[in-house]
Amino acid sequence: MEPVCLVESVPSSGALQVNPAALGLLRVLARPLHVLAIFGPCGTGKSFLMDRLVGQGEGFPRSPGIWVWCLPHPTQPDQALVLLDTEGFPEQEGDETKLSHLFLLNVLLSSVFVYNTRSEGDPQRQLDRLTYVRDLPRVVRVLDECSRENSFLLSSECSRENSFLLSSVLPDFVWCLRDVAPDPCLDEVLEATDHELDSALSSPQDSEDSPSSCVQRLFPCRKLFRFCSPRGDGGHGEQLSPAGQLHPMFQEQVGRFKDYALSRSPKTVVGNRAVDGAFLADFLERIVDLLSRDEPVFLSEICNGLQEGSNYSVGYPVDPMGGAPPSRAAASAAQPSVLEPKREHMIPLQASRPALPVLAKVAPSTAQPGAMEKPMCLIENSLDGELQLNQAALALLQSVRQPVVVVAIAGLYRTGKSYLMNRLAGKDQGGFSLGSTIQSHTKGIWMWCLPHPHPCRAGHTLVLLDTEGLGDVEKGDTKNDTWIFALAVLLSGTLVYNSLGTIDQHALEQLHYVTELTESIKVKAAGEGGRQEGEDSAEFVRFFPAFVWAVRDFTLQLQLDGREITEDEYLENALKRRQGQPKKLDLPKKYLRQYFPSRKCFVFDRPAPRRDLARLDELPEAALSPDFLEQAQRFCSHIHQHAGTKTLPGGHVVTGTLLGNLAVTYVDAIRSGAVPCMESAVLALAQIENSAAVGEAMAAYEEQLGRRVALPTESVQELLELHAQCEREALRAFMARAFKDEEQQYQRQLKDRLDSKRAELCCQNEQVSSDRCTAALLELSQELEERVCKGSYSVPGGYQRLLDDQREMVEKYQLVPEKGIMAAEMLQQFLKSKEMVAQAVLQTDQSLTDRQREIEVERARAEAAERDAQLSQEMQARTEQLLQDQERSHQEHVQQLTAKMEQD
Structure with missing residues (x-):
């Protein structure tokens, strides 16, 4: 699916409302959800970073509200990936109630919450801008034992207990610090980023109610990632074209962030229970309704209410490391879950989570x-x-x-x-x-x-x-x-x-x-x-x-x-x-x-x-x-x-x-x-692995493409050679992981996707070339256009002056570098668009006889026909090159398949 708006503002009142169409898309997701939400100031590249997570040049529309994108999880086939992109909050004060509600929704819906800021001045200042975190313990409550009459005025004891319980159900907190100056030693700096985050959270002058203190108290699992500029020059990432223009260091940093973010646990609610799309949709509706009425959000009450009489995939424990829940049959056979932990069970609530595996204490390089x-x-x-x-x-x-x-x-x-x-x-x-x-x-x-x-x-x-x-x-x-x-x-x-x-x-x-x-x-x-x-x-x-x-x-x-x-x-x-x-x-x-x-x-x-x-x-x-x-x-x-x-x-x-x-x-x-059945089990594994192999191969293709391709290319052959190199790497990645693809179903699927990528790449190459040529022609013809408008050619001898100026402009155009494969076609289109102007000037040039005018008309036609013929030959050559590349691609697939079969 494409991203759709999930939560938007009502124009008249400014209150938040949920888009029913987006809820419908969520409700069909029967797998456990891995929900990643991003929040932060305007202009910090949030949408661009989210698009990179799924390997897209552009995906999220950078529009107000919260937008949702539902995708298959790239590494966990038993989970669905849900991305939430939220409008940025302004430098100056905005609608604080609306922004606070958007923040609360991000935190309550996500399993990984990303706070995205630019690296400007003191990082502590960027963290302190997250003032909305102070509303969390005031508005969101896990238990409902504390007085409802003054639910926003918690006693200190209830407040401490509520913060403690909140910390057990809130998502991972990931701080992305953007546009850090490129540094050859950045890898060494990255080793200390988590320490830097802790330092930012432990400022001695912070009050207990400061954003830094609240983050430290409410989010026990925290991580910091630093990113250089996508172009390595301090520019913003949102203005970039797709592949080939990203700084290698930025791509590596995005890779680290992606590996971490996608490896975390799926979305859970109170009691550490995994949820599916239907539960999350109803959960969201309840919370938005409570926020619109300015009422506190009691999580255990909501979860119990949604659970009663439902068939949600909620009610069985999920592993904190991100494993899939058991089947529904297994869930029904398990002990009944208790979604509402009572006060006397406050300690067992923490202990009832599946124990985290004790990982071996080895050096980071060998872990x-x-x-x-x-x-x-x-x-x-x-x-x-x-x-x-x-x-x-x-x-x-x-x-x-x-x-x-x-x-x-x-x-x-x-x-x-x-x-x-x-x-x-x-x-x-x-x-x-x-x-x-x-x-x-x-x-x-x-x-x-x-x-x-x-x-x-x-x-x-x-x-x-x-x-x-x-x-x-x-x-x-x-x-x-x-x-x-x-x-x-x-x-x-x-x-x-x-x-x-x-x-x-x-x-x-x-x-x-x-x-x-x-x-x-x-x-x-x-x-x-x-x-x-x-x-x-x-x-x-x-x-x-x-x-x-x-x-x-x-x-x-x-x-x-x-x-x-x-x-x-x-x-x-x-x-x-x-x-x-x-x-x-x-x-x-x-x-x-x-x-x-x-x-x-x-x-x-x-x-x-x-x-x-x-x-x-x-x-x-x-x-x-x-x-x-x-x-x-x-x-x-x-x-x-x-x-x-x-x-x-x-x-x-x-x-x-x-x-x-x-x-x-x-x-x-x-x-x-x-x-x-052993063979059935192997076939089932083959389906999972082969699907993953196709995804891995396409990721390898995209990675190689990003390293090698700078558009536009000067010839189709140059572009096809680059595509062939990337396709070869993709095939190697596929063959290394795929097995028992005996009817080549998944290899054909990969070939179809690679063929689509080639066609897409060719179109993209033509478009970039067309845009560059059009811009060059507009700039070079500006002076000529001004003379036409002023009537400078409507004088005796004006036609020849027009031809001379036009010829000079074409010569300058031919000298413009890196125009790409559409240079001749765009020039032909431009000259055709000027034929009527030239004919008008020719007919009004009093220095020419009727016979001379006829000769000039024939000459112009002959030149246009010659250009058309050359262009036709060029197009035919391109078509032949594409056909040859299709045959080359077919042979490459056959050769690698034969080699794998021999190896097997």
């Missing part, structure tokens, strides 16, 4: 998304026994753009799985929680994302998955165990099966979950919902992980028929088919051999005496068995060196984003009662 100090539960059992995704952990996983090495561990409960995973993470103490009783301790599937420790896996993230112990007698639900084991198989690249004692028939019987995989997982989607015939082990092998059996508390000698054997030989001997053994007893062996052709075995001594096992994670290395330490070291080294990057059939590398989407697909299938 990576998803790095965690401690594990988080990724898939949990709800109170009714169903599996559900923890949105905070899911969002963190989806933030990992690196390839992932996924190691999952499964096995009977109370067999030391968590302790072994902690060793893999390099944590002797802390990490996955260990239990010290007979009860199963780990519930669901827990996740730990870490930078991969091995040098050969630099740039990879190690994802450890610790699963709930199988066979817990207290659980009484074997189906849950089957799904936990199936998810461990589906999500991992290496599966560690952990058992105690020896690999004997009893241990193999305990591994009956392997025999149930064919009932729990499908490879291909069958017609009419039935199973397809012919699914065999070879199909499963394409999807299944490498298999490692860890035998704990092993006390036997590794000997067979009087000779020493390796651990791997021990495993393979245990998996052999025994003559005379019933087929039923052989099934676990058979399926292990067929489904997991890559197998490895490790045996471990008991790590410590039995009396110390209850506090194993507290024991120092010296208190552990040396043999166990050596065995654990070999195990960890093998996993770190040989556990491969998680891939999909066809060799496509899985990132954290893809792994999170896989988890969503599989868990949703299980919750719906269906059997997870």
